[in-house]
Amino acid sequence: MTDTAARLLRLLSLLQLPREWPGSELADRLGVTDRTVRRDVDRLRELGYPVVAALGATGGYRLTAGSALPPLVLDEDEAVAVAVGLRVAAGQAVTGIEDASVRALTKLEQVLPTKLRRRVRVVGAAVAVGAGTGPTVDPDVLTTLAAAVSNRERLRLRYRDAAGAETRRHVEPIGVAAAGRRWYLVAYDLDRDAWRSFRADRIEGPQPTGARVVARALPAADAAEYVAGRRTDWATPSYEVDVTIEAPPHRVEGRLGATPGSIVADGATGCRFTETRDDDPEWLAAQLITLGVPFRVHGSPELRAGLRGCASRLAHALD
Numbered sequence: 608m609t610d611t612a613a614r615l616l617r618l619l620s621l622l623q624l625p626r627e628w629p630g631s632e633l634a635d636r637l638g639v640t641d642r643t644v645r646r647d648v649d650r651l652r653e654l655g656y657p658v659v660a661a662l663g664a665t666g667g668y669r670l671t672a673g674s675a676l677p678p679l680v681l682d683e684d685e686a687v688a689v690a691v692g693l694r695v696a697a698g699q700a701v702t703g704i705e706d707a708s709v710r711a712l713t714k715l716e717q718v719l720p721t722k723l724r725r726r727v728r729v730v731g732a733a734v735a736v737g738a739g740t741g742p743t744v745d746p747d748v749l750t751t752l753a754a755a756v757s758n759r760e761r762l763r764l765r766y767r768d769a770a771g772a773e774t775r776r777h778v779e780p781i782g783v784a785a786a787g788r789r790w791y792l793v794a795y796d797l798d799r800d801a802w803r804s805f806r807a808d809r810i811e812g813p814q815p816t817g818a819r820v821v822a823r824a825l826p827a828a829d830a831a832e833y834v835a836g837r838r839t840d841w842a843t844p845s846y847e848v849d850v851t852i853e854a855p856p857h858r859v860e861g862r863l864g865a866t867p868g869s870i871v872a873d874g875a876t877g878c879r880f881t882e883t884r885d886d887d888p889e890w891l892a893a894q895l896i897t898l899g900v901p902f903r904v905h906g907s908p909e910l911r912a913g914l915r916g917c918a919s920r921l922a923h924a925l926d
Contacts, residue, residue, distance in 0.1 A: 611647075614639065618647050619670075620680045622658060625757075627667035644668075683723055690715050690727040744790050744807045749783070751813045752792050756780045759820040762794070764813040766805055769886065770864040770894070776805075779820040782830025783807070793830040795823055802826060804834050845885045846909035850895065852902040853877050863894050888913035 633644045657671045755762050767773050778794035790807035827833035856870050856878040869882040892913035
């Protein structure tokens, strides 16, 4: 490989990092003059790489998104990481990505040096990934969520809860995290004035708004830790529910995430809801409140605690 070709590959590797590079810094990294950097940037542009230059004291060169995908340059560790990730992706919960992962892995392994191919196969053989049968995520949705996080841009979306009820949300995304076989968007819910994690397979029609995300302190080190903490919170022990509701069954069914047969008529105008639950008692408490009818809880200290938590926040909001 000629010095020029090697230098172009090194320059391309630097420009693929998500930052702007002053010409003088690139010249120092490559051991050439500023003029040579400008000529090399022009060569990359001729090859189809969309390199833009910003003027001014804070300006510099950066690689932007173009109309076509140019070849990428990976170092050895990056190539191994991508290859292993593609192997895992074939069994993960993103709709339609399995075939694309196999095709990409085939292309990558074809050009891997022998020692790197051996590393990939050793790791791949040691990692077992089950295909699973859980819900899958539309890759377009996942891409839109990730782009909004990277661009620090607000989103509007539709979200279906566990009972299938759909709500519209206006959120400030902070991160996308995988937990188990599910993907989650961690965002600040502007309508509810609170941090939330949203299961990506329940998100529909996410639309960037162009408005910037406000800097807020996430109550965790990052999105992954927040989701892990919430999943621990959600994994509550099972608890018993016994509630008398002053509404007919048809008005209640479908709004409490109840299993069939757990809501039965009680008198001429009421119903009785009895069930063993393993979800968040506070979520059920909020759903009971939104029914807009009187109800009475029999026993169930977990549900009572959830109602007290809702009442406390309502009282705080009224203050």
